[in-house]
Amino acid sequence: MTQNVFTLEISGLNVSSHSGTRVLDNISLQVEPGEVRALVGESGAGKSMIGRAVLGTLPPILDKSSGHIILNGKDLSLLSERKRREWVAHNAALIPQDPLSALNPVRRVGAQIITPLVRIHSWSKREAEDRCLSLLDQVKIRDPKRVLKSYPHELSGGMRQRILIAAAFANRPPLIVADEPTTALDVTVQKEILKIVRLLQEDTGTAVLFVTHDMGVVAQVSQTLTVLFGGRVLEDSKTHDVFTRDASHPYTQALIRSTPDYHSAGGKFVPVPDNVIATLHAQMRERLS
Template identity: 45%
Template sequence: MSTTLQIDNLHLALRATRGRAERLILRGIDLDIGAGEVHALVGESGAGKSMVGRTVLGITPPEMRVVAGSIRFLGLDWLGMRPSARREYLGRDIALIPQDPLTALNPGHTIGAQLGDVLRLHLKLDARQAMARAVELLDSVQVRSPAIVVRQYPHELSGGMRQRVLIAMAFACKPKLIIADEPTTALDVTVQRQVLRLLRDLQRDEGAAVLFITHNLGLVAKLCDTVSVIHSGRIVEHGTVRAIIESPRTDYTRALFAATPRYDRPAEALRPIDPGVTDALWARARSYDLAFHARMKADPHG
């Protein structure tokens, strides 16, 4: 299986400001995703999982910078490319499915116009061709009456319909990699199940690799092939979904599973993660930061 995305020793830092030293956000991230693989990146809020996706997409906040490591996409030196060169791939070969479809779509433009923009930019279709293709794409993601929906605005659609529009937009140019960042967070459970099934079916049909960013371990079991568990900007465990679920190796991963509510055991008491487990991970992160900054000071070029 060829590698679509390879991240090696990635370090992302919050730039130094007056009176405050530079602070690491991602600490030595290693991640490989093969062609056609659905890889989950799982962790609590603030663990750094969305920042991994944002770094790949090049949409980190301006006060952050990559201080070490590399990203290769389809064998290309992704971080070494000029931003203008990377933009040729974004939306065409790398697509994003964000978590909030209402804010992701432009409220002032119709669904057809927004899908059409992607198709005209990357596939060089004319306006008529783009509109016809937009209807086909909406039909492929099981949107009812797609010829009507292309003339509607985002606020006229339900949350599930808007998320289907974003999935259609992501798959419009047959990308090699899709970054799905909590794509079902704003949806109810029934719609969530439908959207996940649709995403998996399209992914299998198109053979795209997927980086699925989530805090929901139940979704990982249903959708993904492999999983990395992240805390404090570090990967603490990696493996196949089956291996991680059946025999997690770290205290933190075991605590994550124990803290997940079970629909089949509704009366079972919730088990929050022991603060001692996370305190130990944060202490390790602080020690890592001190050692990393000492190495960088001694040899800024690595």
């Protein structure tokens, strides 16, 4: 049995609102097995929408109008709704941006992360609990048994995010969509979370589609990156190349320059220049005319 060349392959993906407004414009990208690909850009660039299109969780007002999403060898557009949900559930997982809203406040943590393993993946309850305890230990949570019996409000934001990371990696899915998982956390906790994600990813060989607006995070976690603006791809490159050469897109260069330096005091925030944004908006208008 030959291994799939790509864990995820997106080609010509267009997503529009019911009114016809284009949200994603001809998106094409690939993620190899074990690869971490960053999706980077400012708010509204379409980063999270790509992840949601893959997972089948686009808002009701939006719809995939054309294109193909091939996840672990299957073209999702050729599957029925039920078969698509089943395939995605077995082959992809999400690390969400807001750990508090992602967890049900009236259910204990253990029930929320063990039940999907039992129902979707047909594990025994003992198997699922043992796996979750092991992963909670790996993500540096003290007293995992107590945490499984806790409610989300009894835990810190960093602990809740670690729990969701453990839940995403529990079944060793071929692909994880990490949707800005450090945005709601302070800088110190961010560093710890990124280290945990990187270690688990290396241990499991899971591919990760890492959504972020922070080029500093991109440099730490990814091998490749896709830069987006206004729902279209501006640059697709190896991460190392983007940070070591001058030939990258002006918008990518501006994003790198605008990344805050947390290691030195007195640094100034450098916004993306108005002329770069103006040029991109002009190109968008030309495409739509």
